[in-house]
Each structure stands twice: as C-alpha cells, then as structure tokens.
Amino acid sequence: MKKILFTFLLAAAFISCKNSSEEKTEDKIPELSINYNKIKLDNGLEVVFHVDKSDPVVAVELMVHVGSAREIEGRTGFAHLFEHLLFLESENLGKGGLDKMSARIGGSGANGSTSRDRTNYLQTVPKDGLEKMIWAEADKLGWFINTVTDPVLAKEKQVVKNEKRQSIDNRPYGHNQYVIGKNLYPKDHPYNWQVIGSLEDLQNATLEDVKTFFKKWYVPNNATLVLSGDIDVDQATKWVHKYFDEIPKGTDEIPALVKRPGKVDKIKSLYYEDNFARVPQLTMVWPSVAQYDADSYALDVLTQYLTDGKSAPLNQVLVDDLKLTSNTTMYNYASEIAGETQLIVRAFDGIHLDDVKAGIEKGFTKFEAEGISEKDLNRIKAGQETRFYSSLSSVLGKGTSLASYNTYTGNPGFVTEDLKNTIAVTTDDVMRVYNKYIKNKNYVATSFVPKNAAKLALKGAVLADIVEEQIVTGAEEKFDPKIAATYEKTPSSFDRSIEPPYGETPSLAVPEVYESSLENGLKIFGIESNEVPLVRFNITIDGGQLLESFDKLGVANLTADLLNKGTKTKTVKELEEAIQELGASIYVYSNTENITLSGTTLAKNYNKTLALAQEMLLEPRFDETEFDLLKKATIANLRQDEADPNAVARNTYNELIYGKDNIRSKNTLGSVASVEKITIDDLKIFYKNYISPSVAKILVVGDISKEKVVASLTSLNKNWIAKEVTIPEYKTPEAPTKPTVYFYDIPNAKQSVLQFGAPALAATDKDFYAASVMNYILGGGGFASRLTQELREGKGYTYGIRSGFSGTKAKGAFTISSGVRSNVTLESAQLVKKILEDYPITFSDKDLETTKSFLIKSNARAFETDRAKLNMLANISNYDLKPDYVKDRENTVNNMTKEQITTLANKYVNPNKMIWLVVGDAETQLQRMKELGYGEPVLLNERQKQIKN
CATH class of the missing domain: 3.30.830.10 (Metalloenzyme, LuxS/M16 peptidase-like)
Structure with missing residues (x-):
C-alpha cells in the first residue's frame, strides 16, 4: 500500500553496497564504499546505476526532492496526496497506471512513500521488465498531470483521509506526533504540520492547486532515478536517454532548504485523553540537529545507550528499580532541515506520569555521573557491520540508499563518510551532545492518558488542541472516478503509447537445499x-x-x-x-x-x-x-x-x-x-x-x-536431550451453513474494522495453492485485485483491503480484512458481498492471463533475500515439500482454467457461508447493518456509552 514511511534508524542502517578489497579483521569494520555509475541528463535528471547480478531482478526507484516541508500552511498533505495520484494513470500507461503493469510483469507491487523531505516511487521487477519500467517512470514524470480530473482528485482525497483515520485517528496515541509538531516548531516552520496533512486541507485542495504543485516540484532537475540490479549499464543508459531526455527542465529555480531547528522558548506540557489508550504514555521531545550534522551521529549513540537493553540507565531506573514500565524508547529523528530527539515511556496501568518523569530525571542523573564507557560505545558500534551487510540483501534496499544519499548530499557514495562519522564518535562526544541538547534544555512533553484519567497526566499540563472528525452518515461528497479526462496529448518525438517489449526471459534459479x-x-x-x-x-x-x-x-x-x-x-x-x-x-x-x-x-x-x-x-x-x-x-x-x-x-x-x-x-x-x-x-x-x-x-x-x-x-x-512430545490437535470447525453479521462496539471509532470469512483449508490440502491462485484477482493481488479496485480505487471507502488463506498444518480461514470509514460501513459490506457473488461468473480470460503472468514472472524475485530463503526452508520443513516445490506451483498456475477458478471460488469464498464481523461505532452503524440482508446483527459486547470529544 502507498504509505507514509517514517524511519528512525541509525545512519549506517541505510548503507547500500560495498566494493572493497581490504581484508576483514575480527575487530575492525572494513573500508566500505559504493560501486555505482552516475550521469546527469541535460534536463537535470540525475541517474544512478548499480550492478548486482546475484539475482535476475532490477529495482527501479524515482526519488523526487519534495516532501511536506515544501508545502505551505493551509495546503498541507499535498506531497503525500501526489504520491497516491502518480500511481493512478498517465497518458500512455492508461487507467491503473503502474499498478496494472506491475501485476502483468511480475513486479513486487509498485509502492511509494512520503517523508518531510522527499517522495519516492519504487519496486522490484524481473530483469526482462526493465525497459518497461523506465518507460513507465518517464511517463509518470512527463505525461501524467493531464490525466488528473476533479473526480479522480475527489476519490483519492477519500483514500488519503482513510489512511489518516487508519494510521492516526483510529489508533492509540495516534495524535501524539501531531501535538509534538505543533509545539516543537513555529507555525511557519515546514515541520509544524504532519506529512499526511489535515483532513480540512485535503478536502480544500483544488485541481488547480494540484497542477501548480506538480509543475513546480515534479521536474527532472528535482529528481533522482536509480536502477539497481541485474542490468547492462550501457543499454540502460540508452533507454534512460530515449524515455527521459525530452521531458523539459523545470522553469522555476529549486531553492535549497535552509536548516532551521525547532524552537522551544520554555517547557511546554500538554495532555490528551485518548479514546483508544488504556495506559498512560509520556513523550519528551528536545530540538536537535538535521541529518548528517556532526552531532547527529553522537545523538544516535546517546539515544541507543540511554534506552536500549538492560544496561541502559533509563531502563535500570524506570524498569528495574521503579517498575513503572516494561521498556523505554529513545531515538534521534534527524530530517533534512531540523532534528528532534524523542523519549517515549508507556507506563503501566494507573501510573502517574509525574512519577515517570521523576524516574527519567533520576536516570539522566545516573548517566551524568557514570557517562558511557569505551566498552559500551564499542558494543553499540559493533552492530554497524552486520547492519551494513543486511542492507545488501535486496536490490531495492540498495536503490533507496543510493537515491537518498544523492538527494540529500549530491553524492550516492556518501555512505563511506556516513559510516566513518558514526565510527568516529567518542565517549566525550556522547556526553557533549547530552549536555548541549538534553540537559536542562527546554522540551515539549505530551501526556496521552485514557479517557477520564486526566489525573495521570503531568501536573500543570494543558489540554492539547486536537480536532477529531465527527461520524456523519452521508457526509462525503459523491464522485465518479471512471469519467475519463479530456485533454490534448503531450507531444513526443515517438509514439509513447506503445509499451516496450520484454527483454530476455530470466531463468528460474531455485536455491540448492x-x-x-x-x-x-x-x-x-x-x-x-x-x-x-x-x-x-x-x-x-x-x-x-x-x-x-x-x-x-x-x-x-x-x-x-x-x-x-x-x-x-x-x-x-x-x-x-x-x-x-x-x-x-x-x-x-x-x-x-x-x-x-x-x-x-x-x-x-x-x-x-x-x-x-x-x-x-x-x-x-x-x-x-x-x-x-x-x-x-x-x-x-x-x-x-x-x-x-x-x-x-x-x-x-x-x-x-x-x-x-x-x-x-x-x-x-x-x-x-x-x-x-x-x-x-x-x-x-x-x-x-x-x-x-x-x-x-x-x-x-x-x-x-x-x-x-x-x-x-x-x-x-x-x-540437548530428546523427550517425547505429543502436540494436541484441535479440529477447525466447518464453514457456517448460513451467514451471520457480528458487531463489536468501540464508541467513537473513526473507522470500522471489517473481518469477513470462514474456515477453509490447511496449507497441506491439495486445493490450498490452487485456491491462493484463485484469490489473486479477488483480493490477493494488491492493486490488481477487485476488492482494491472497487472499494479503494472505485469508491474511496478504504485505504486498503485484502483477502487470503491462512492455513498451516491445520485448517485455517479465508479472510477479507479492511478498515473503512465509519459512515460507509454498510456500503462497504454490500460491495464486498456483490464482488463475492459475481466473482465466479465474471472471472475473465484477461483475469486468468494477469494471474498467470504475475505468479510465473514474480518467481524471479522469490529467493532474492536471505529472509526469502528462510521462508522457503520453512515451507519445505513444515509441509514436507520438495526443494523445487516452486516448479510444481508453476505447473499449477500454467494449467489453471477459468472453470477451476469458478469451482474453487464457489467452494471457498461463498458470501452466504461466512462470518461478517464489524468492529466499530455501534451508535451510528449497528442498526444499519440489518440492510446487508443477513438478519439481525449480533452485538458481541455490551452497548457502550458514546464517548464525546
């Protein structure tokens, strides 16, 4: 799913690749560098190539140097909204855009993320799809904006708002970062607002706003393209020139962002009674420095030392001595123009956060007295080499690292300096940054406590200003995203509507077991x-x-x-x-x-x-x-x-x-x-x-x-002496003979969580893999699936929906799961019901072709990483499969017919033999569920009193 990505990792965790002949020693991290080629097109696009022929796959990443920091007050959330829009359509890819093509060519599922400072678009594909991907990325950058219409914008606004509800509004402590941003940074600071923006700003966005934003920021001279994997650099360079050269350079100068730290003139303490919290949480945040600042490396070590593990001073006091919590978390969140150091303690039930704060101060005093030893410093640094090599396990990880370094430093190989800066940190540096940024410095404190438990907040805390969405049935605007845009096509020197051909088909190399x-x-x-x-x-x-x-x-x-x-x-x-x-x-x-x-x-x-x-x-x-x-x-x-x-x-x-x-x-x-x-x-x-x-x-x-x-x-x-162990077997019930709607009441829920399904198959059942093949177009294929196309892309009801089979050695369930906005709970269930009813009779030849193409071609990616290989071994050992079981699965896919799909769908995904569970706000949604046609909904918990905000 397209999502906001927040990363709170040490700098060295982003290291991408190594080309060093220096021998490893037991106690020294080897010299690390990046093996890459970089070119710059006349229009300003910077292109980085990295060759890795260990697997027949290629990662393609386009990183645009625009995040929420480039937005203006009142028009927040645009960068993230664009991340969504750019996947939907372009002039030559057509409706479905990159998502549809990804399904055909066996891609990992086109994805993207937005941060304060950049937006990236990425996926891994079999190497025979490289030219197609370069063509598609160019089409998004140069032949996209004409396809955005008012209906398309209206629909995607609903998707993004559902993402906000799912990740923030309907989650415990979800509003915490919002409160921090509003109080750590001045009102005109670009980090004052959250990446996802506000519901009001999203709703107010006009088509003209969107086009202006695109034309200013989505230009070649503000972007980096990275191609990483099994590539021929000379051929890839020719394709890049062919597809990107004629995209014009942006007319506006792209200004560099000026470093500007957060500002806290006096200690700020705020509290909020969280509808979804059951235990109190204290967060303390200090302004610090931007990424790659010399002090950021010592802050990384400091925050890890203070809260990571048994020897951490804050854990010794708060966990072991005072027993106020089970763990503490501290990290240095360094972004392009500013940084912040956050300390989070989720206390046990009923604990006063003043006691937690006193414990934190005691832990700091302990650190001030004892400092950090060379042994502890070296222990923290020791993980760098392992993290470095772990980052080598996928070409996608390498691509993101190369793109990030190039975007922020202009040097894809900055990893060498980055790691050196981490290794150079001394014990004196760690104490120095503590004194400079933490000790006796002003901070923002937030106390998030359960409803009706304000007494647990820090003494003197003031109520945080948070606007929560009200649930109003029928409140959302209507739209028809299927209305095609009318426009004059953007000219090109060749016919871009012709999709490039596949390259040489990669062979399936199954690892030797x-x-x-x-x-x-x-x-x-x-x-x-x-x-x-x-x-x-x-x-x-x-x-x-x-x-x-x-x-x-x-x-x-x-x-x-x-x-x-x-x-x-x-x-x-x-x-x-x-x-x-x-x-x-x-x-x-x-x-x-x-x-x-x-x-x-x-x-x-x-x-x-x-x-x-x-x-x-x-x-x-x-x-x-x-x-x-x-x-x-x-x-x-x-x-x-x-x-x-x-x-x-x-x-x-x-x-x-x-x-x-x-x-x-x-x-x-x-x-x-x-x-x-x-x-x-x-x-x-x-x-x-x-x-x-x-x-x-x-x-x-x-x-x-x-x-x-x-x-x-x-x-x-x-x-290890063996003993006899008998593991009990529990029989999974059969699927119900009739449908029933169940409802669990969570007052004031901003979304309804849907879980629809029935007992189905064990992984060892002869139908299991075939049923998974059947499910690809229904709900297992991401943006290729009908559930996603109808509920997200067609209606904007949800941020994401999927379906799948969960069997192991025992019979598991077939499940459809999603979070939908509360005021369309019934409509979402009705649409799922219709999709299930229609699926066996409407599954088409094209659906079968897409299924086969994806499942066969995606095998090129099946064993790329060590984690994927471990998963392969787990399948073999758990289910007594042959080492080359993937070839048997290919045969199953190749021999699949529409008639088999129909039979499997009727047998395992029958809506009239399912459990329909809704977890949401009963006051507004319970009675409406009668209209699904499955009888009176069964309320599973006592109807709770609505909690008003």
Missing part, C-alpha cells in the same frame, strides 16, 4: 549463500500455544520471552552485551504453533553466536524479577489491546472462526486473568516437558557450508 539431522532428532535444512558474509538461522520448536492448558493461557509466550532474559552463567545484561559485542542478534518468540529462536550474525562470528543461542536454549536463568516484569508488560499489552480496534477485530474474529473451545481462537499473549495466575514454576514445567529436539528443526541460510553447519551442532546434539 541441503537436509540432514542429528541423533537427538533435530532436523537440519539449509541453503549456502555467499552474496554477503552473514548467516541467519532459526531454531523452531513445534508446539507453542497448542501445548497450553486453557486455564494457563500465555505460558508459551512468557516462556519464550523469559528465555531472552539471561542464562545460568550470564545475567540479562551480560547476555545482551555478549550478543551485541559480536554484532549479532538473537531473539526467542512464540506463536500459536511453535517457539522460535532467531539469530543473525556475521559469518566470522557464527560459532560464537550459535554458542550463545545454545546457552539461552539449554541453560535458561528463570529469573524471578524478570518474570514479574514480563507478566506486568504482558498484562499492559492485553489491556491496551482491549481498546485497539484492530486487535479487538483480530481476537474476536479468531473466536468466531475457531470457536471458544479451540485454543487457536485464543490470544497468544493469554488473557489478563490467565496471565495473573501463571507462576514461574508453570514456565519451568512447560520448558522441561516441551522444549525438545524431537519436535525441532534448525534452518540456516548464509555464507556457511553444510559441513560447517553440521559440525557446529555437535554440542547441541550432545547436550
């Missing part, structure tokens, strides 16, 4: 991949929540969490430091069907990292204090879920699908009541009985051979 096993029963699945010197591994133990009893729900989750908290010989702090000193990460987590230990490490540190993973797995500490903290954190999460519409919808839908007697219907965190009853002895018993190699496997992908992997597991084979 090896399998083995240990004497204790542990199964081994691996893929050797030496593109980057990293190793990723997962140790997955079957069982998870399925092994819990109903009166102790949440035991598996707490057991997994506690395995992260130290070992017999290492405290939590010592374990964290041992992992970080290797530049590695190890994390244990649980879900419905298993517990997984996941690790990532430099290949040179694989054995040391595996040794730590084994210690965590076989020698848990079972620390009582950490257990108590985890229980409190879990209960806080569960309480917050009670008011989060998306969490409520997910949990309620699972109960309706599986039934209350099936453990798959339960939240993997458990319930407040069950977690309160769990003791540490329950975890010890669960661990003793169920953490066994007899039901486990290890998946390994990376720069290591099978022989070395098997040899590395000798100790695990010897010390």
Whole structure:
C-alpha cells in the first residue's frame, strides 16, 4: 500500500553496497564504499546505476526532492496526496497506471512513500521488465498531470483521509506526533504540520492547486532515478536517454532548504485523553540537529545507550528499580532541515506520569555521573557491520540508499563518510551532545492518558488542541472516478503509447537445499549463500500455544520471552552485551504453533553466536524479577489491546472462526486473568516437558557450508536431550451453513474494522495453492485485485483491503480484512458481498492471463533475500515439500482454467457461508447493518456509552 514511511534508524542502517578489497579483521569494520555509475541528463535528471547480478531482478526507484516541508500552511498533505495520484494513470500507461503493469510483469507491487523531505516511487521487477519500467517512470514524470480530473482528485482525497483515520485517528496515541509538531516548531516552520496533512486541507485542495504543485516540484532537475540490479549499464543508459531526455527542465529555480531547528522558548506540557489508550504514555521531545550534522551521529549513540537493553540507565531506573514500565524508547529523528530527539515511556496501568518523569530525571542523573564507557560505545558500534551487510540483501534496499544519499548530499557514495562519522564518535562526544541538547534544555512533553484519567497526566499540563472528525452518515461528497479526462496529448518525438517489449526471459534459479539431522532428532535444512558474509538461522520448536492448558493461557509466550532474559552463567545484561559485542542478534518468540529462536550474525562470528543461542536454549536463568516484569508488560499489552480496534477485530474474529473451545481462537499473549495466575514454576514445567529436539528443526541460510553447519551442532546434539512430545490437535470447525453479521462496539471509532470469512483449508490440502491462485484477482493481488479496485480505487471507502488463506498444518480461514470509514460501513459490506457473488461468473480470460503472468514472472524475485530463503526452508520443513516445490506451483498456475477458478471460488469464498464481523461505532452503524440482508446483527459486547470529544 502507498504509505507514509517514517524511519528512525541509525545512519549506517541505510548503507547500500560495498566494493572493497581490504581484508576483514575480527575487530575492525572494513573500508566500505559504493560501486555505482552516475550521469546527469541535460534536463537535470540525475541517474544512478548499480550492478548486482546475484539475482535476475532490477529495482527501479524515482526519488523526487519534495516532501511536506515544501508545502505551505493551509495546503498541507499535498506531497503525500501526489504520491497516491502518480500511481493512478498517465497518458500512455492508461487507467491503473503502474499498478496494472506491475501485476502483468511480475513486479513486487509498485509502492511509494512520503517523508518531510522527499517522495519516492519504487519496486522490484524481473530483469526482462526493465525497459518497461523506465518507460513507465518517464511517463509518470512527463505525461501524467493531464490525466488528473476533479473526480479522480475527489476519490483519492477519500483514500488519503482513510489512511489518516487508519494510521492516526483510529489508533492509540495516534495524535501524539501531531501535538509534538505543533509545539516543537513555529507555525511557519515546514515541520509544524504532519506529512499526511489535515483532513480540512485535503478536502480544500483544488485541481488547480494540484497542477501548480506538480509543475513546480515534479521536474527532472528535482529528481533522482536509480536502477539497481541485474542490468547492462550501457543499454540502460540508452533507454534512460530515449524515455527521459525530452521531458523539459523545470522553469522555476529549486531553492535549497535552509536548516532551521525547532524552537522551544520554555517547557511546554500538554495532555490528551485518548479514546483508544488504556495506559498512560509520556513523550519528551528536545530540538536537535538535521541529518548528517556532526552531532547527529553522537545523538544516535546517546539515544541507543540511554534506552536500549538492560544496561541502559533509563531502563535500570524506570524498569528495574521503579517498575513503572516494561521498556523505554529513545531515538534521534534527524530530517533534512531540523532534528528532534524523542523519549517515549508507556507506563503501566494507573501510573502517574509525574512519577515517570521523576524516574527519567533520576536516570539522566545516573548517566551524568557514570557517562558511557569505551566498552559500551564499542558494543553499540559493533552492530554497524552486520547492519551494513543486511542492507545488501535486496536490490531495492540498495536503490533507496543510493537515491537518498544523492538527494540529500549530491553524492550516492556518501555512505563511506556516513559510516566513518558514526565510527568516529567518542565517549566525550556522547556526553557533549547530552549536555548541549538534553540537559536542562527546554522540551515539549505530551501526556496521552485514557479517557477520564486526566489525573495521570503531568501536573500543570494543558489540554492539547486536537480536532477529531465527527461520524456523519452521508457526509462525503459523491464522485465518479471512471469519467475519463479530456485533454490534448503531450507531444513526443515517438509514439509513447506503445509499451516496450520484454527483454530476455530470466531463468528460474531455485536455491540448492541441503537436509540432514542429528541423533537427538533435530532436523537440519539449509541453503549456502555467499552474496554477503552473514548467516541467519532459526531454531523452531513445534508446539507453542497448542501445548497450553486453557486455564494457563500465555505460558508459551512468557516462556519464550523469559528465555531472552539471561542464562545460568550470564545475567540479562551480560547476555545482551555478549550478543551485541559480536554484532549479532538473537531473539526467542512464540506463536500459536511453535517457539522460535532467531539469530543473525556475521559469518566470522557464527560459532560464537550459535554458542550463545545454545546457552539461552539449554541453560535458561528463570529469573524471578524478570518474570514479574514480563507478566506486568504482558498484562499492559492485553489491556491496551482491549481498546485497539484492530486487535479487538483480530481476537474476536479468531473466536468466531475457531470457536471458544479451540485454543487457536485464543490470544497468544493469554488473557489478563490467565496471565495473573501463571507462576514461574508453570514456565519451568512447560520448558522441561516441551522444549525438545524431537519436535525441532534448525534452518540456516548464509555464507556457511553444510559441513560447517553440521559440525557446529555437535554440542547441541550432545547436550540437548530428546523427550517425547505429543502436540494436541484441535479440529477447525466447518464453514457456517448460513451467514451471520457480528458487531463489536468501540464508541467513537473513526473507522470500522471489517473481518469477513470462514474456515477453509490447511496449507497441506491439495486445493490450498490452487485456491491462493484463485484469490489473486479477488483480493490477493494488491492493486490488481477487485476488492482494491472497487472499494479503494472505485469508491474511496478504504485505504486498503485484502483477502487470503491462512492455513498451516491445520485448517485455517479465508479472510477479507479492511478498515473503512465509519459512515460507509454498510456500503462497504454490500460491495464486498456483490464482488463475492459475481466473482465466479465474471472471472475473465484477461483475469486468468494477469494471474498467470504475475505468479510465473514474480518467481524471479522469490529467493532474492536471505529472509526469502528462510521462508522457503520453512515451507519445505513444515509441509514436507520438495526443494523445487516452486516448479510444481508453476505447473499449477500454467494449467489453471477459468472453470477451476469458478469451482474453487464457489467452494471457498461463498458470501452466504461466512462470518461478517464489524468492529466499530455501534451508535451510528449497528442498526444499519440489518440492510446487508443477513438478519439481525449480533452485538458481541455490551452497548457502550458514546464517548464525546
């Protein structure tokens, strides 16, 4: 989905590629540089090429140097609105634009994002689609604006407003950043408003406003094009000249943005009673410096040190000593013209935020007294090399990095300086920036508290000025986006309406999979991949929540969490430091069907990292204090879920699908009541009985051979003793024989969360993949799907909607899910119902052709990253598939007929045999749902009193 992208990462996390012959050492990060070619066209377009032939794919990224900072007060949200509009149509691509073409050529799904400072458009395609993509990107830049009409603009306004409702208005703490921006920056500062803009400004935007904005900013001399992947640079250069050369340079001079920090003349403290919050949250924000400023690197280290891990001063005070929260978060958000350093603490239920603030001050005092040691500084820096190589795993990641560096510094290879600046940070620098930007400096504080709990806010806080949208049925304007634009076509020296041909078809290269096993029963699945010197591994133990009893729900989750908290010989702090000193990460987590230990490490540190993973797995500490903290954190999460519409919808839908007697219907965190009853002895018993190699496997992908992997597991084979584990089977109910509408009331919800579906298939069922193929045009194909085309593109009811099958080894559900604006809840359900009814009889030859084209061509991208390869191994090991199962799937796709699609649709997506769940505002929407024609809606919770703003 087109979305706003906020990134709060260390600078080195954006590193894109390496071309260095310098040998690696155990204690020194090698010299890193970027291998690229750059040209500049006469019209000012800067083009960067990067060659990576490891996979037959190409990433194409167009970055335009315009974000919300280029807007003016009263016309906010334009940059982001443009991100949406540019996908819809252009003169030669026609309706559906890049989205439609992406589906045909096997692309990753054309996407984009908007920040304060830039807008980018990106996707990965098989290499035979490169010329098509260059043609399409040029058409968007030079042959687009005539296709925007008043109806198209009206519809896309509704889509963007739905995005705002989904990501901000209908989410706990969603308005927090809005309050910060309004108070951290002066009214005329371009960071005073949010990237998404205001509903009022969006509604007031005129077609003339839109055209003026485009003509000023969407010009070649304000853009960077990056082509990264399996390319011939000479041929790609010729195509770039052919398609981009005749786009005229912008007539207006593009001024550089002047650095301008936020300004807080005195401490500002504001509060807000959040309709969706269940626990209080304190945020403190200090003005800081822009990205790439010398001080920004030390601020990155400072914020990580203060809040990351057991040794972090703020965690020691607020988590361990005062027990006010389960964790703290601090980051340095550096943008092009200003930066801000944010500290966020979400407290436990009922905690006064004055106590939290006092704890923060105590933590700062601790830091002032102790400072940061060389060891801690080096530990933080140690992750840079791993993050660097991780960024190499996809050509898309490289493309974004190259485009970003070029846009902001003019040098795609700035990564070398960026990393050097990070490595050069000293302990004195860290203390210096603390004193300069944090200590005794003015800040903005926000207290977001539950409704009717203003007493929990900071003392003296004043009410924040937030305008919330009212729910009014029928309030939105009407439009018909199908009305075609009439215009005189923009001239060109050749016929641009002819889509370029495909290049040479890439061959499908399936990674070679090896399998083995240990004497204790542990199964081994691996893929050797030496593109980057990293190793990723997962140790997955079957069982998870399925092994819990109903009166102790949440035991598996707490057991997994506690395995992260130290070992017999290492405290939590010592374990964290041992992992970080290797530049590695190890994390244990649980879900419905298993517990997984996941690790990532430099290949040179694989054995040391595996040794730590084994210690965590076989020698848990079972620390009582950490257990108590985890229980409190879990209960806080569960309480917050009670008011989060998306969490409520997910949990309620699972109960309706599986039934209350099936453990798959339960939240993997458990319930407040069950977690309160769990003791540490329950975890010890669960661990003793169920953490066994007899039901486990290890998946390994990376720069290591099978022989070395098997040899590395000798100790695990010897010390991990097998025991018999029987995993209960819970039968999934059959699909209902008639439809029922269920409604869960969340007063004043700005959106209704829809979950429609029924029990369907297991992943091992012979129909499972074929049914997924059937679903591509229905709701699995993004912008190629009917659900998206009708509800988003046709009506503007939603920001996004999808459908899919969720089966594993057990039968799962077919589900349609979306968030729609509250006042079209019924209309959205009616439209979904009609689409489902029509689908089996209207699926066309063209639909089948699009489905086959995408699913076959997209296989070129199927195994590009190590994460994708791990997913491949998971499929093979979970479902007993052949290593080349993707070829069997290709046969299924190639042999699919319209008649099979009809049969599968009638069998698995019948609207008259479904559960129709709505989570939203009952006062305005409950009674309307009768008109769906499925009887009286069933209200699942007590009708709540409407909360007025």
